[in-house]
Amino acid sequence: MSFLLDGLRALTWQQVVMYLVGIVLIWLAIKKDYEPSLLLPMGFGAILVNLPLSGVLDQTLQGGISTSGIIQWLFKIGIDASEAMPILLFIGIGAMIDFGPLLSNPLMFLFGAGAQFGIFAAILLASLFGFSLNDAASIGIIGAADGPTSILVSQILHSKYIGAIAVAAYSYMALVPIVQPFAIKLVTTKKERRIHMDYNPSSVSKKMRIVFPIAVTIIVGFVAPQSVALVGFLMFGNLIRECGVLGTMSDTAQNNLSNLITLLLGITISFSMRADQFVTVDTLIIMLIGLFAFVMDTIGGVLLAKFMNLFLKKKINPMVGGAGISAFPMSSRVIQKMAMEEDPTNIILMHAAGANVSGQIASVIAGGMVINLVTQFLK
Template sequence: MFKFITGFSMLDLPHVIMILVGLGFIFLALYKKWEPYELLPIGCGMILANLPFTGITTQPGPGVGPAQAGVLGILLKYGLYQWTLLPQFIFFCIGAMTDFSPLIANPRAFILGAAAQLGIYFAFLGAVLLGFSIPEACSIGIIGGADGPTTIYTTGVLAPHILGITATAAYSYMAMVAIIQPPIINLLTSPEERKIYMKPMLRPVSKLERVLFPIYTMIIVVLLIPKSAPLVGMLMVGNLFRESGVVPRLTETAQNSLMNIITILLMLAIGASMPAEAVMHPRTLLVLLLGLLAFAFGTVGGVLMGKIYCKISKEPFNPMIGAAGVSAVPMAARIVQHLGQKENKQNFLLMHAMGPNVAGVIGSAIAGGYFLSLFMK
């Protein structure tokens, strides 16, 4: 009798493995401090989704009344799969938190941010080669944008069945930027190039420039790629709130309370989207591998463009800065700063690297918008 009223009768090996993976995520968040705001709730959601008989991930629908639907099921359905509200609002909050001044002061950084999107398209081709469908390949490629919300939104629309894996890959690899990027940067640049000194300060950016930037960026990008509006549009609206200076309460809410609330809901839902049935599949390993390749090729694209700049620029230009174009704000920029300091103690590359870093956020959102425009009516 005990066996039938508890969950033990349904606890099979795949679910136990997924519960252990969830515990692993919690361990990484707690003791390694790897993206704790993301990995802790993802790990909890994963454990809840794999414990049997809970009904917590049951989604509302025909034949499933409000009393039968589980809280994580409701989040999954309305937050991610059907209305995809949560990642869009995260973009609004990120806009309210982002300072685009380093990019406005040095607009060349846009091109470094664009080159670093190479990883998205290489991983996309790799995924097609390995037999994934085109929408799945788009969702896997976008991991290379190193941007969690873009990955979640694009996959939620194009291939929701692999959402948990792509989102987890994006956040996990972002946490591992310090491991993934330095060997690639060292391989592609010489010690002399890494030593190149750049003046630490960029020009000051006026308030008018900072206010106009989100307005014209939003209009131009959304006119060219209308389906990027939920990403670039929301990002720029959030940024306009911040830079306008006239709605400090709304900006403060977006930067703190709203961001925190949505992070809790979104990350729990992502964890909940990974029951064993959806994840314990050989293709999951391929998705993780392709995501890693996407990150690596993104870094390669950025550094190679940095090397071109280094050759043609009149001012000294350190090619490592291109690596920050993979977004992963601000970790990728910090890596460049750290490597620069290691080679030349006089070098402060952080502000220079922040330009391509925030340009990468716009670049990956454009890439995501383009993928969506191929399949959304």
């Protein structure tokens, strides 16, 4: 009986808090349908890794016997040693993305860049709170609005807050329908939100669709070499989609591969959600900075559109600029919903989709640039 009670004796209040965190994440996934493929395994994993003497973590038992825990092993192999899981996930993401709306209106490229403002604003804010440069940069990348990028950057920069960063990134991605309308309405008028935009897309040839991922990979390789793993696998997935001769592989990447990696990534990242590391004041600050980053991302894209309108005859609905974040396709759908709430005849979805896929590219480039800048500075 004494052996059976060892787990209860080892229980701490911080672990109880993590059980509650895990339950909240599971509730958001099931009840609210917020990023269920990620929040549910993360929530369940948070419970698993915080059970006293948990068998999912490496342990040394009585008598000096060592055991390997499956979640800790997955973290070491799939994230810590190689960053393989978040990178492989980009193949599936790339296979899902249609760059047609962006290629037919290249102006939308600018909004992907403008909506990364939150990254650098958050890095500055995190530095003011006393975080080290590598931790501040890792926290700031929450503003990329892209979970795999956040995980990869924080791991490469050896941040000790990878768990909090992952939870913040995926939680706010799930809350885009709440966060973005609030941010957009802060800096736009009703008249601006009612601006109509004609959609007359130029045809995008198959040749252009094939050349695009190859060209982006090469250009990014020279401009931001630390982004090559992210952008390269994203563009490889898109090339599989667009080449026209790998239909089965494209379907596999979009469905089986993405689902499998997402499932494993969600439960594996819970290794960094152990109570002794997660239940701290720093975690709360990171969550607040992450919210700030998302808001500033949206505002940065919107303000860029408003600035461009000073020089354009055909005005851009500034909400389209807010779709330049990487949360694809959720952000573009949110923008369209807001447009129709202001005017049921206003259809700007394809413009927003162009900005949205631009944000996907811009976010991974920004992640590579942050890695490069920080590593160069620390040298």
